[in-house]
Amino acid sequence: xxxxxxxxxxxxxxxxxxxxxxxxxxxxxxxxxxxxxxxxxxxxxxxxxxxxxxxxxxxxxxxxxxxxxxxxxxxxxxxxxxxxxxxxxxxxxxxxxxxxxxxxxxxxxxxxxxxxxxxxxxxxxxxxxxxxxxxxxxxxxxxxxxxxxxxxxxxxxxxxxxxxxxxxxxxxxxxxxxxxxxxxxxxx
Amino acid sequence: xxxxxxxxxxxxxxxxxxxxxxxxxxxxxxxxxxxxxxxxxxxxxxxxxxxxxxxxxxxxxxxxxxxxxxxxxxxxxxxxxxxxxxxxxxxxxxxxxxxxxxxxxxxxxxxxxxxxxxxxxxxxxxxxxxxxxxxxxxxxxxxxxxxxxxxxxxxxxxxxxxxxxxxxxxxxxxxxxxxxxxxxxxxx
DNA sequence: AACTTAGTATACAGAACTGTATACTTTGTA
DNA sequence: TACAAAGTATACAGTTCTGTATACTAAGTT
Numbered sequence: 001x002x003x004x005x006x007x008x009x010x011x012x013x014x015x016x017x018x019x020x021x022x023x024x025x026x027x028x029x030x031x032x033x034x035x036x037x038x039x040x041x042x043x044x045x046x047x048x049x050x051x052x053x054x055x056x057x058x059x060x061x062x063x064x065x066x067x068x069x070x071x072x073x074x075x076x077x078x079x080x081x082x083x084x085x086x087x088x089x090x091x092x093x094x095x096x097x098x099x100x101x102x103x104x105x106x107x108x109x110x111x112x113x114x115x116x117x118x119x120x121x122x123x124x125x126x127x128x129x130x131x132x133x134x135x136x137x138x139x140x141x142x143x144x145x146x147x148x149x150x151x152x153x154x155x156x157x158x159x160x161x162x163x164x165x166x167x168x169x170x171x172x173x174x175x176x177x178x179x180x181x182x183x184x185x186x187x188x
Numbered sequence: 189x190x191x192x193x194x195x196x197x198x199x200x201x202x203x204x205x206x207x208x209x210x211x212x213x214x215x216x217x218x219x220x221x222x223x224x225x226x227x228x229x230x231x232x233x234x235x236x237x238x239x240x241x242x243x244x245x246x247x248x249x250x251x252x253x254x255x256x257x258x259x260x261x262x263x264x265x266x267x268x269x270x271x272x273x274x275x276x277x278x279x280x281x282x283x284x285x286x287x288x289x290x291x292x293x294x295x296x297x298x299x300x301x302x303x304x305x306x307x308x309x310x311x312x313x314x315x316x317x318x319x320x321x322x323x324x325x326x327x328x329x330x331x332x333x334x335x336x337x338x339x340x341x342x343x344x345x346x347x348x349x350x351x352x353x354x355x356x357x358x359x360x361x362x363x364x365x366x367x368x369x370x371x372x373x374x375x376x
Numbered sequence: 377a378a379c380t381t382a383g384t385a386t387a388c389a390g391a392a393c394t395g396t397a398t399a400c401t402t403t404g405t406a
Numbered sequence: 407t408a409c410a411a412a413g414t415a416t417a418c419a420g421t422t423c424t425g426t427a428t429a430c431t432a433a434g435t436t
Binding site for chain 2: 018022103106110111124159160162167172176180183
């Protein structure tokens with residue numbers, strides 16, 4: 001993979017989050033990335049394709065980071081869900097945090113037939129399934145139900161923290177998650 | 189207030205939600221509303237002003253509907269927070285539900301200096317304060333904390349339901365809300 | 377030395393978008 | 407009947423946006 005392609009992806013990710021996707025033109029992206037439109041369109045057929053790759057890379061990076069944290073710091077599978085929001089908090093509070101791509105993308109592309117909307121929807125579903133697996137490993141009965149609840153807290157907190165940094169949203173989301181997880185574990 | 193102004197506001201609200209704000213041109217709005225740009229710009233100085241009035245009206249309508257439900261169906265102030273998510277569920281499941289304006293607007297206008305972003309941020313804060321008052325009336329100690337948690341569930345569920353209707357998000361948000369409220373009430 | 381690959385520079389076609397200017401029509405009112 | 411208010415019809419100025427065409431440069435490879 002070319003250095004310039006990576007640079008374009010990096011710059012586009014940042015601009016999409018700070019200015020919005022539809023409000024960011026390819027001219028701005030290439031200017032900030034220090035290249036030209038010809039090069040951008042060599043790597044990405046359309047702006048839509050660029051948006052899709054930005055979303056995929058963002059989610060992959062987050063998921064990889066989270067997997068690594070969970071597998072290296074928490075050995076027992078049943079304990080992993082207990083620490084999920086610790087790592088989410090760490091991620092949200094890090095200076096690198098700029099928001100959750102699929103949340104914003106689904107707001108900017110609400111049409112369900114749109115390829116970007118479909119991808120956002122898929123990523124949201126996949127993340128929920130990931131949490132559900134953690135819940136299943138912890139012997140939680142209604143794993144899907146708890147996963148849905150935790151994903152609501154996650155998405156809500158990410159949105160709130162990005163709307164106003166230091167709002168304390170993630171701290172209270174973590175507390176709520178603990179209550180919900182403890183409650184789900186005590187079920188027969 | 190003119191009938192046409194109302195019609196424009198109604199059409200714009202719908203189009204903004206179904207196609208996105210930035211993706212909806214004023215030409216489309218006037219075409220669907222059955223009028224002309226001259227009339228639109230007679231009532232709204234700029235497109236930004238139209239967006240702002242759409243957001244204000246949407247939030248006002250929701251808040252009025254909710255106030256009415258709470259005051260007519262639940263007499264004791266201490267019980268109101270118990271039924272909050274019943275009405276939110278009713279609202280989300282109604283055919284009129286098309287999403288929460290300030291969530292989408294803050295995603296499309298992420299710049300904190302932007303007037304639309306500022307309004308979205310204010311509306312989110314005001315709704316949280318409204319929940320906090322219900323929590324205070326119910327003699328809950330950390331009313332602000334609970335209000336923040338419930339608002340995360342609300343915003344997460346509204347987002348999820350609008351991403352995919354019938355996802356069950358609101359049903360599980362309601363269950364989670366009940367657990368959090370009951371837990372908060374039992375605090376000394 | 378000839379060739380390929382990656383990238384630059386620049387201009388531009390074509391569409392879409394916001395906002396305005398101008399002239400006309402309809403309708404209620406003094 | 408004269409006038410004012412509300413709205414229509416239409417054209418267009420000016421900008422911005424995506425995507426492409428053309429010609430050039432630089433560097434490594436065979």
